[in-house]
Amino acid sequence: MRLRALALALVPRSASVSLAARRVAARPRPVDPPRVKPVTIQIGKTMPKDIEDTIVKPDGAAARQDLLKWWDAGHRAMPWRRETPADDKKAWAYGVWVSEVMLQQTQVSRVDPYWRRWMERWPSVESLARADESDVKALWSGLGYYRRCAFLLEGAKQLASANEWPTSKDQWLKVKGVGPYTAAAISSIVYGERTPVVDGNVVRVFSRLAMCGEKPTAKVWWSLAGSLTDGCDRPGAVNQALMELGATACSKQKPSCGGCPLRGHCAAFKGQVVDKYPVVVKKAPPVKVAVCLVVLRHNDRVALVAPQSDRSKSPFRLEGLWELPGTRIEGEPDENAIVQGLDDALRALGPTTKGLRAKKPLSHSITSTRYAVHVQRCDVDDPALYSNVEWVAADDLGTKGCSSVVKKAVDAAAKIDAKRKLPKGQQTLSFKPAKKATTRVSPPPEPVTVTPPSPPQLATPSAFGAYAFAE
Numbered sequence: 001m002r003l004r005a006l007a008l009a010l011v012p013r014s015a016s017v018s019l020a021a022r023r024v025a026a027r028p029r030p031v032d033p034p035r036v037k038p039v040t041i042q043i044g045k046t047m048p049k050d051i052e053d054t055i056v057k058p059d060g061a062a063a064r065q066d067l068l069k070w071w072d073a074g075h076r077a078m079p080w081r082r083e084t085p086a087d088d089k090k091a092w093a094y095g096v097w098v099s100e101v102m103l104q105q106t107q108v109s110r111v112d113p114y115w116r117r118w119m120e121r122w123p124s125v126e127s128l129a130r131a132d133e134s135d136v137k138a139l140w141s142g143l144g145y146y147r148r149c150a151f152l153l154e155g156a157k158q159l160a161s162a163n164e165w166p167t168s169k170d171q172w173l174k175v176k177g178v179g180p181y182t183a184a185a186i187s188s189i190v191y192g193e194r195t196p197v198v199d200g201n202v203v204r205v206f207s208r209l210a211m212c213g214e215k216p217t218a219k220v221w222w223s224l225a226g227s228l229t230d231g232c233d234r235p236g237a238v239n240q241a242l243m244e245l246g247a248t249a250c251s252k253q254k255p256s257c258g259g260c261p262l263r264g265h266c267a268a269f270k271g272q273v274v275d276k277y278p279v280v281v282k283k284a285p286p287v288k289v290a291v292c293l294v295v296l297r298h299n300d301r302v303a304l305v306a307p308q309s310d311r312s313k314s315p316f317r318l319e320g321l322w323e324l325p326g327t328r329i330e331g332e333p334d335e336n337a338i339v340q341g342l343d344d345a346l347r348a349l350g351p352t353t354k355g356l357r358a359k360k361p362l363s364h365s366i367t368s369t370r371y372a373v374h375v376q377r378c379d380v381d382d383p384a385l386y387s388n389v390e391w392v393a394a395d396d397l398g399t400k401g402c403s404s405v406v407k408k409a410v411d412a413a414a415k416i417d418a419k420r421k422l423p424k425g426q427q428t429l430s431f432k433p434a435k436k437a438t439t440r441v442s443p444p445p446e447p448v449t450v451t452p453p454s455p456p457q458l459a460t461p462s463a464f465g466a467y468a469f470a471e
């Protein structure tokens with residue numbers, strides 16, 4: 001394979017990667033380094049036996065040179081990137097840290113406005129350390145994976161109270177929530193430490209460069225990436241260039257090899273087998289779970305359940321987020337189980353009432369779990385009867401620190417047409433016990449912190465009783 005690859009002619013270079021090729025995918029998940037000491041792959045030395053037969057090792061120094069030339073010729077501007085090293089390394093490191101956490105599994109274009117808002121609100125680690133968790137979550141709202149912002153806050157608190165500021169990868173690894181990828185990115189970009197970074201983009205580039213086939217381990221990726229940063233005086237630029245290349249030219253679907261600075265080093269390109277790499281590993285099928293959500297409405301407000309500190313009490317196993325009342329049903333439930341689940345969700349908070357159910361369940365995925373979300377809308381006249389909830393204006397959901405599924409379900413509930421002709425026994429809930437539920441239903445949520453509804457906004461008594469809200 002190696003001989004075949006080397007025998008093929010090189011294609012002439014073009015000046016740069018086309019703009020079209022620079023469309024950006026979400027930053028993939030970082031790849032943790034192996035637990036054992038990484039193998040250092042040196043040019044001209046024998047590879048470890050297990051990978052020797054499967055990869056075509058690039059010349060790290062030569063590849064680095066071409067990569068840096070490409071990087072220096074121009075790359076995308078991002079608010080957290082600095083073209084020249086900043087004097088205030090602490091502020092720089094803080095900005096890179098926030099950006100790297102936000103970019104995990106999220107597109108650059110999506111992160112950009114969030115990063116700007118974040119830095120405007122909390123321009124230093126000290127200001128972030130003083131922030132309220134609910135404010136942090138509210139600003140993060142819509143980015144998903146909320147544990148990331150909780151870790152940022154915890155890390156900031158730790159750093160603000162520490163005597164020393166971390167400058168090396170090892171020191172950053174001691175900060176709460178900072179993993180090997182983020183630690184390596186900060187220490188190489190800001191402090192010039194010769195350490196590689198490996199995320200999904202970098203893996204894709206090296207899988208093609210070296211034609212890594214049979215389930216390469218993390219050890220292989222870190223070793224290959226290390227061959228570019230070893231002995232380098234600009235490791236931060238090398239790492240950023242590699243990530244940029246993976247996010248633009250060496251994209252998942254249609255790599256733009258003609259303009260790629262590494263095509264002369266790329267075994268897959270030379271062998272014309274780019275489309276065979278990375279080798280696709282079949283994923284396990286997603287776990288299917290049903291969730292029954294009740295959108296309890298009063299005028300323009302909806303009832304939210306306070307954040308749970310215990311994930312097992314959340315229908316979506318979320319922590320620290322406002323949610324709609326709901327129950328979780330493992331597997332694919334039958335109609336009786338769904339009716340029962342919706343009934344339970346409402347009964348846990350107050351009196352049951354008739355409602356309308358959305359025709360089809362919403363589809364929502366969180367990591368490897370695929371949720372079928374059954375939404376029931378119930379319009380109530382007296383919100384005071386439901387005391388274990390907080391009534392929030394639908395327009396304020398975006399700043400409340402809710403999971404994105406809340407907005408989805410509220411929107412779906414608003415679209416349910418109350419006047420439509422309903423199929424017999426299908427769209428209305430009777431709230432009578434189902435005949436025989438054959439699927440196991442998880443118990444209804446336990447009562448949560450009691451938050452009384454907002455005080456009356458109307459000066460005169462309302463037809464809705466003691467608690468009514470201004471429109």
Ligand code: SF4
Binds near residue numbers: 208250257258260262
């Ligand atoms: S030549 Fe093509 S496959 Fe190889 S690294 Fe460049 S873009 Fe990726």
